[in-house]
Amino acid sequence: xxxxxxxxxxxxxxxxxxxxxxxxxxxxxxxxxxxxxxxxxxxxxxxxxxxxxxxxxxxxxxxxxxxxxxxxxxxxxxxxxxxxxxxxxxxxxxxxxxxxxxxxxxxxxxxxxxxxxxxxxxxxxxxxxxxxxxxxxxxxxxxxxxxxxxxxxxxxxxxxxxxxxxxxxxxxxxxxxxxxxxxxxxxxxxxxxxxxxxxxxxxxxxxxxxxxxxxxxxxxxxxxxxxxxxxxxxxxxxxxxxxxxxxxx
Numbered sequence: 107x108x109x110x111x112x113x114x115x116x117x118x119x120x121x122x123x124x125x126x127x128x129x130x131x132x133x134x135x136x137x138x139x140x141x142x143x144x145x146x147x148x149x150x151x152x153x154x155x156x157x158x159x160x161x162x163x164x165x166x167x168x169x170x171x172x173x174x175x176x177x178x179x180x181x182x183x184x185x186x187x188x189x190x191x192x193x194x195x196x197x198x199x200x201x202x203x204x205x206x207x208x209x210x211x212x213x214x215x216x217x218x219x220x221x222x223x224x225x226x227x228x229x230x231x232x233x234x235x236x237x238x239x240x241x242x243x244x245x246x247x248x249x250x251x252x253x254x255x256x257x258x259x260x261x262x263x264x265x266x267x268x269x270x271x272x273x274x275x276x277x278x279x280x281x282x283x284x285x286x287x288x289x290x291x292x293x294x295x296x297x298x299x300x301x302x303x304x305x306x307x308x309x310x311x312x313x314x315x316x317x318x319x320x321x322x323x324x325x326x327x328x329x330x331x332x333x334x335x336x337x338x339x340x341x342x343x344x345x346x347x348x349x350x351x352x353x354x355x
Contacts, residue, residue: 171194290316290320
């Protein structure tokens with residue numbers, strides 16, 4: 107999103123308030139750059155964002171801890187540091203804010219599931235995801251589905267995996283960031299008959315949506331989205347070929 111003159115004026119006002127120690131202004135300033143204008147973040151602005159978040163966190167705002175964890179996890183504005191991300195996520199799990207707590211547990215699950223600068227720990231990953239999944243968090247639901255699908259910590263059960271994928275799909279709209287990941291999984295299961303009957307038309311629909319929404323995530327600077335495209339394209343091509351064979355084309 108391109109910054110307008112009105113946005114620039116708003117930021118100047120926030121900077122003046124920050125100079126007086128205004129915590130609300132610090133959060134608004136950091137989140138404005140973090141969420142709306144990431145392309146405008148320079149190294150100097152990134153350092154100011156960190157300082158604002160840290161000040162707010164130390165004052166008891168644990169959403170600031172969650173956002174700091176996200177900065178270090180993604181590495182979009184500063185050098186990636188998973189260990190720092192984990193520390194901030196752990197702090198954020200103590201938040202009284204339900205959404206902040208859910209996101210923190212979910213993000214910690216990723217760290218343990220993939221071994222982000224720490225040993226992979228499937229038990230801890232499952233427990234973290236479950237903390238978020240019981241609150242109907244779509245991201246955690248589909249990751250638990252993955253754990254059932256591949257038998258990580260729990261016994262392999264592809265039908266159970268699909269149940270979690272379908273539940274995750276019920277919790278999102280197409281504009282949600284989790285949507286392409288869920289659509290990809292359901293599309294793959296429908297295409298190859300994994301935990302469900304083959305349904306090439308549903309596979310084609312879900313994989314097409316996954317491809318479109320993944321392009322959007324790449325545009326929005328998701329650091330992991332581009333790696334998903336080759337697999338999605340391959341499966342989408344398989345689905346198209348099977349549909350054409352079914353139609354005798």
